[in-house]
Amino acid sequence: MPIAGLQNTTLLDYPGRVACTVFLAGCNFRCPFCQNAEIIGGCKDALPEEEFFRFLKRRQGVLDGVCVSGGEPLCGDIAPFLIKIKELGFAVKLDTNGAYPEKLHKLAEAGLIDFVAMDIKSSPARYPVLAGTACDIGKIKESAAFLLGGTLPYELRTTCVKPLHRPEDFVYIGQWLQGATAYFLQNFRQSDAVPAAGLAPFPPAELQAIRQLVLPYIPNTNIPGE
Numbered sequence: 658m659p660i661a662g663l664q665n666t667t668l669l670d671y672p673g674r675v676a677c678t679v680f681l682a683g684c685n686f687r688c689p690f691c692q693n694a695e696i697i698g699g700c701k702d703a704l705p706e707e708e709f710f711r712f713l714k715r716r717q718g719v720l721d722g723v724c725v726s727g728g729e730p731l732c733g734d735i736a737p738f739l740i741k742i743k744e745l746g747f748a749v750k751l752d753t754n755g756a757y758p759e760k761l762h763k764l765a766e767a768g769l770i771d772f773v774a775m776d777i778k779s780s781p782a783r784y785p786v787l788a789g790t791a792c793d794i795g796k797i798k799e800s801a802a803f804l805l806g807g808t809l810p811y812e813l814r815t816t817c818v819k820p821l822h823r824p825e826d827f828v829y830i831g832q833w834l835q836g837a838t839a840y841f842l843q844n845f846r847q848s849d850a851v852p853a854a855g856l857a858p859f860p861p862a863e864l865q866a867i868r869q870l871v872l873p874y875i876p877n878t879n880i881p882g883e
């Protein structure tokens with residue numbers, strides 16, 4: 658998959674590691690609140706893969722992780738890409754929307770992923786609204802169940818968007834993902850780059866109230882930065 662962008666260093670994206678983040682173009686979803694909408698259909702000026710790996714070699718000993726983000730990285734076959742990253746000694750964090758459980762499973766089994774951050778767009782019933790397209794909720798549930806039932810470290814996260822989310826959606830999310838080890842409620846960021854108009858973040862007090870709704874089901878529910 659084309660490399661649409663590279664963030665040279667991040668202390669935030671990969672828990673406990675100093676990492677870079679590589680953004681792969683292309684996505685099967687069309688979330689109305691997407692912050693990376695310019696790359697979901699592909700990209701024109703892709704960073705050549707050799708250049709990315711030259712960068713990684715120079716950063717050996719400085720960085721210890723690579724976040725593979727997008728877009729949706731699992732749209733394509735990223736195994737060869739991950740193998741090269743692992744051969745250079747970096748841990749891999751995968752950002753995914755959970756639509757490809759079989760690929761997720763295979764990559765994890767092959768030892769090519771060390772950490773997963775999976776987006777939870779909404780409650781199962783509201784998924785198509787937040788994903789911006791018809792989607793197979795069975796696949797999303799399969800990915801979530803794989804993470805909840807497995808040994809691979811992971812976190813789940815929802816971008817909370819007004820007016821697309823209603824407080825009750827988070828009760829359903831909590832019931833669905835009961836017992837998850839980590840769940841983050843990240844507030845929507847206003848930006849001209851998002852595809853839909855009229856979206857807004859939740860006021861801090863409302864987001865805190867939403868957290869209270871989820872806590873009985875997922876005690877480790879947090880709002881980043883708070």
Ligand code: SF4
Nearest residue numbers: 684686688691728754
């Ligand atoms: S899954 Fe992620 S990259 Fe794809 S459209 Fe939604 S927010 Fe954007």
